[in-house]
Amino acid sequence: MLDWDDDNTTATTTENPATPAGGPAPVNVDDKRVINGDTDINQLAPFKYPWAWEYFMNANKNHWTPLDVNMAQDVHDYHHRLTAPEKHVYENVLAYLTTSDILAMRNIGLAVMEKMSAPELQIYQARQVYEEAMHTWAYQHCIETLNLDQSEIYNRYRVVPAINGKIQIANRRLDAAMRPDMNLRNRDDLQEFIMSYLFFAAVFEGTWFYNGFSPIFALQRRGLMRGTGEQLQYILRDEAMHFSFG
Template identity: 80%
Template sequence: MAAAAPTPATAAAPAPRPGLGTNATRTPAMLAPEARPGALAPVRVSDKRIVNGQGDINQLAPFKYPWAWEFFLNANKNHWTPLEISMAQDVHDYHHRLTPAERHVFENVLSYLTTSDILAMRNIGLAVMEKMTAPELQIYQARQVYEEALHTWTYQHCIESLGLDQQEIYNRYRVVPEIHGKIALANRRLERVMRADFDLGDRDKLHEFALSYLFFAAIFEGCWFYNGFSPIFALQRRGLMKGTAEQLQYIMRDEVLHCAFGIRAVRTLIAEEELELDPQAVSLLWQEAEAAEAAYSGYLLREPMLGYSAAQHMGQFRYIANRRARQLGLPEPFPGAENVLPWLDEQANLRKEKNFFETRVTEYQTGGALAWE
């Protein structure tokens, strides 16, 4: 008679797998890293760098740059959209209260800003973020890319709300030499490092990248945007175009974080890579930026507004440029420049909690919860 088939209780145990001894219940996750098929060594904090890091770009922690994560958390507390602020009074102001000179200033500020924010979005998304090798940096910059798109929407919303000719306004950066000059300079300083094959293992290219990022953070965002907003804040101070100015106050909260993050990242990059920036190259950055800003302010304020002129605009540029240089640990490019618009830091801030350019703003709220004084 044939033997009965073994029952589950009496079935013979499977033969031990090679390398597992007699414990057949061990899984690959329980093996030592070197014994796991395709396993990788754990990420060490020391593997992370601003650029040229050896860590896993897909693994957030352990943090090497916790300050970058804090920037991301703070940025998300300032969420808003341009639809939250009424533009009704601005429509009346633009058509019935602004002088022709003031309308000229207002239109050209929006023309410059909307083009600049698209350029900023592309630079962060295609050049800077792509070359960062620590995910906590990339995550904040992903938020920054979104914010630049949001700012572009805000300017477009203002332009559309006022019934302006969008094609004409958007084309000014191409046809007005003084506006085009700033954009062309930015493109020249930022364009090469946008390439995916820009090798940061080459020390000369690494130096070029550091200068480009310095230009973007300290000059493009830290100086030019600040001066870009100030003519509108001058109108707001007189009770004009308050809806647009409030939109720009929200944008200012974003931009000050962009600037502060960029400066911190540049300083860390320089220290990690033991770079020595060429003083002449840095000086040229400031000289070119000042020349472009002077041409722009001369066109923008060819007729001064009440309480605001081209001379004040340039004085403020030089004062803020010195502040940016100090934050970078560099010599002031314009020694002796004075704060010619002492009201501006106060005017530009929401709830008057912090001076944006002297401290890190941490008391953010969501846009719908912000109280206006």
């Protein structure tokens, strides 16, 4: 988990080896910072945050794609077994989660990564960006497989008040974190960035995503939409790591 107080970070310090004449000194691990660091961002090791590298390694053990999941039964269930209200809820879940994962991807890729000053943090976050994109692919795969009206589904976040309200809150937090004049050495800007970071990590991904998963898992427990449920189980495993990292 990110510790914004670098003074309390425990790290093993190793004495720098001799520097070639006229060359720059190797990165000192104690000089690394989560943000506002001045060390060379292109030098991966030595790690100050080895746990971040472990997150990256563990994330790669959960590699999957939507094409790995058989959706044939879902097609039958959607067209022949789901009630009209169940179809409505299922479609709203896809509408909400697709838009939400795009926002989560943009938050990490555009607002967070470039502010991190330790490469081991950025590497896991790069994996997280990929995972958010793959989650969006999973929802799109469901929409395509069931032959749903993509334009109508994707527009629901604009017209369904409950979905729109959450998306607007997330957009405001993302816009705040992406301000071009943000200076994280300024206390007020740093506080605003941390609030946005915590919102996406704890509220958006740590709470609201689970609200979206639960209706699909309820159908899955009844033997319905099992392919969709299986994909969301993989996504849930990814999101649990994202929440824990944050």
